Amino acid sequence: MSIGKSKPHDSARHHVTGTATYTDDQRAPDGLLVCWPVLSSHAHANILKINVQEALTVKGVLRVLTADDVLGENNTGPIVHDEELFPRVVQYWGQPIVWVVAETADAARQGAAKVSVDYDPLEPILTMPQAIDQNSFHGDAQRMHKGDTAAALNKSAHVLEGEVEVGGQDHFYLETHTSWAIPDTEGNMQVYSSTQHPTETQIVVARVLGVASHRVVVTSLRMGGGFGGKETQANPFAAIAALAAQKTGRPAKVRLKRHQDMQISGKRHPMLGKYRVGFSKTGKLEALDLDIYSDGGYSTDLSQAVMQRAMFHSDNSYFIPHMDVRGHVCKTHKTSQTAFRGFGGPQGMVIIEDIMARVAGYLGIEPEVLREQNFYKDGDETHYGQQLQDVRLARVWSELKESSGFETQKAAINTFNQRNQLLKRGIALTPVKFGISFTTTFLNQAGAFVLIYADGSIQVNHGGTEMGQGLHIKMLQVAAQTLGLPLDRFRMMPTATDKVPNTSATAASSGSDLNGQAVKNACETLKLRLATVAAGMLGLNAPEDLSFDDGFIYSSQHPKDRVAFEAVVAQAYLEQVSLSATGFYRTPNIYFDKLKGSGKPFYYFAYGAAVSEVEVDTFTGQWKLRQVEIVHDAGQSLNPLIDKGQIEGGFVQGMGWLTMEELVWDETGQLKTFAPSTYKIPTIAEIPEAFSTRLLERAPQEGVIYGSKAVGEPPFMLAISVREALKHAVASFGTGDLELAAPSTPEAILDAIDKVRQTTTVTGD
């Protein structure tokens, strides 16, 4: 049995010995060239002239790539073609204008420093309010609604109106964007790219080179982290490497320095929610009218889908009878914001959780009580028309509330706060309900290709990419389980477009669900063929009755008459039986009508809940996380070690987003936080000693690979408990208005404390 076991990452041994090969680690082929970008020094400007002559005088510089070099289309936009690879008009500060190609990185860098660009600066749009004022949007607004929200708001006992703003986030994958390309002499291009979406990288490279897709092979070995940041964003760098290779006939590489990566690449969307919420005297939500704005940056990228997911999750776990949500993607002169773990879901959820806490404060109800009493139940319908089944909120919630002793702890904290004027503590319990599937329905498909060699060793290919999430070990477990073999019989191949074509991005937490079924499908095809051969060898008539287990094939009626897997494989080869097979999977029974804003976009939902406790310093706004406890629903986990890693890692990444990771752009549109010295992600010191994670037990998910559930993104949003706990702590400084910015940096916390104190009305004793 392979499934359900805690197996280390299949590359763990390579990771710890430094032998895992990343895209930049491959032995450089003879004549490898290096490409270096010239970055714009304006956020918005017409380019009048690009002076490259001086760059060409630098020893080792071969050429400067410009729009004139593009034989295909000068555009890398993944859906809407609105991203010029070589822009005529500068769209953001730090945008690559041209690329210098040289023999060495040093020469390329020096050459780039000698390219001068004449600009005609234009007025940039840098904030969401500016974009709203100037009607600067990507595409049309989206809408999802149910019931009669206006009427329900009129009838509600209480209505609150407000705004919630939440910041963006840099992916800060440890491996920066890297791609290299090697041409052959027949017009074909092999590209190695650190990409989550080899197929799209292939399409974009082919588009820029002006060739058909079959000329381009894209291979993604493994990524040093992706988190959504390499779903579309790898494409232009692969295109530049391929273009340099096409023009020179030599291999060429792009590897961004950290500063370049942070300046050039898209980030999580900052978002702004403007709402009116109606609720009863007892805290029953009745209606929510919500506009969500996102800062999409200069191009469309995936922003519409990200906004859609923010809207899908603006209810989080709560049944709101009347709801009307509109989503607007602002077009600004910034990096093109993109996919990032949760894909808009976290922003939508922060908005509703902020509202829940505010309603609770307004009514004087404990937030966790208000949350619980508004939970969805089986049979309830969401604002996009999906009826919910098997809702596990109450289960996750009560289990965690009990195991964490939440009420006792909260009482102790309230006592602490009454006695302590210098430090205040806060605690919060928050839920997560996250929809699983690509919401663009057709993307829910996957392929696999399994090859058995005559010696019985096996290669597995599937369309998913490995970025650390443990997809490959899970896929190996699926293959091993299906064929009844130990893991060491298999080799997982790098993801490549000449093995499995037309794949979807490894995204939306769907990697295991989709590719797992495809791998299983391929293995079952092979199993059937081998069973026939084995039946012949065993002198049996019913191949379908044979078991594959522990490296042997046998009939359960006669378990002692068995043949070794490799003997059957050898025999199959002699009998001229095909030993390779493709597998395929499509998620059944999901659909969504974007115009109506309704359908059944999600195959199922993942659930979880977290308790966080914090302590805030009244003098500085500095804080610390004292403890965390999580219960998360990963279905029947394929691999508890991997799944726990996803949960803990997602939580900490979410905590970073909500508390310390602050993107600061100045008034000219220049990103000021483009290095780890200025952009701070959590270190080990921010992780409390008391941190426990449990998987929900006895929770198989019907219709999903071996009863498991997707686990990549949902835990990220468990970190909202940290923000809500901080609000609890800040609220205890008085009775005034609570407004805590996100990210809740020490400065934001001190501002919030000041505000609470200043607006506290002192009543006489």
Added chain:
Amino acid sequence: MLDYFMSSQTRFVLNQTEYVLPETCSNTTLLEYLRQEGLVGTKEGCGDGDCGACTVVMLGQSARGKPQFQAMNSCLIPLGAVAGKELFTVEGIAKEGLHPVQESMIQTGGSQCGYCTPGFIMSMFAAYYSGERTDLAVEGNLCRCTGYLPIREALRSLAEPGQNDIFLQILENSETRKANENTRDFHQPSSLKEVFDLLGAYPEATFIAGGTDLGLDISNKARAFSRFISLEHVSELKIIKDEPATLEIGAGIPLSHIESVLHGIFPALDEMIHWFAARQIRNRATIGGNLGTASPIGDLPPVLLALDASIKLASSAGERIIPLADYFLGYRQTARQKGEVIVSVIIPKAQTAQTRQSFAYKVGKRGTDDISIVAAAFSLDTDEHGQITHARLAYGGVAATPVRALEVETWLLGKVWNQTTVNEAKKRLLTAFSPLSDFRGSAHYRQRLIANLFEKFYWQVAEVTA
């Protein structure tokens, strides 16, 4: 002929194999060299010494002179600085099977994407032999995937090295290494006299010590260097003199040594060193370097100002000692003349040790390994009537230089050390400086911190004296 070439070669030992350094290497980092040599296990995550993915281990000396494996960021080390040294990378520690730290990381699920892992492994390798089984060992390593819990578990579950451990034997058998070697453009003199001789010969040369600040310029190719004179091994700069009235700390002493041998003498210094960057940086960064770069947001200057420290400078013409308060002249400008070397920092010991209170504070967006928004250090004495007899309020991040709040210090003298006085002092502190707004924090926040940190000090004193 062969002899001539042999003798002109500068070597170092990497993973127990001897390597010959290129003749000139001032503008190459150790990380670049390793990767060019095909040792690609060591990764560049940031090139700024902030992520630890490039961590390697050097065989160095502990504060007490014992051989010790020390983790450091190879992206900040100029290649010349490894001349004559012995180093280990992730490729060189698996001997008979995996090293225990490698095994431990596999078992706990400590790697996900794996890109940070070699750096963690090397930090843990150093910690395995130093006995440091706490988070401090890996605070300078960023991981974006795991949330650190399995890494913490891997670190804590390490046993002690066995008697036959190869690396333990390397440590035990390591003799004091021979004189430091030089490349043509990287000189490692061992005395001040040699420093001044070299400076006479190469006036264009740049001084370098741990290189944790200057290394950024090499890593980012911000400027080209023609020649370095390293102060890392200058014996006069490596002395700690603990005398009844003063403590003198050699400018070339790395912070990790100060951390381990001077702990407990000045609590404010202990406190600040804890917040100073992370292990890899503290293994390299020196107290002299922190004063030499003269950044207004350096971590040590406020503490040293609050402790009335002086700085000893030397040139070929002789030595001089000036109060640190007179050392900082303007933004990154100091009283150090061209050709002068920072020899040491001299801190007077309070004669009123029973009543003297001193604490240091640092506020950043992140608690650990961040550059301060405001740093502060306070030192205060009261007499038997509770009246203030001595006050030092020193700050970083509030002006172009590290600076003391002189007017408030004077005002405090003779006042009773109570909440009323503190409240009045806070009002004065709010307007004492005109800090700037930047991406770390607003001017308004900095002003509040200047005042609030002093009140925090008051309460902390009240707590310890209660």
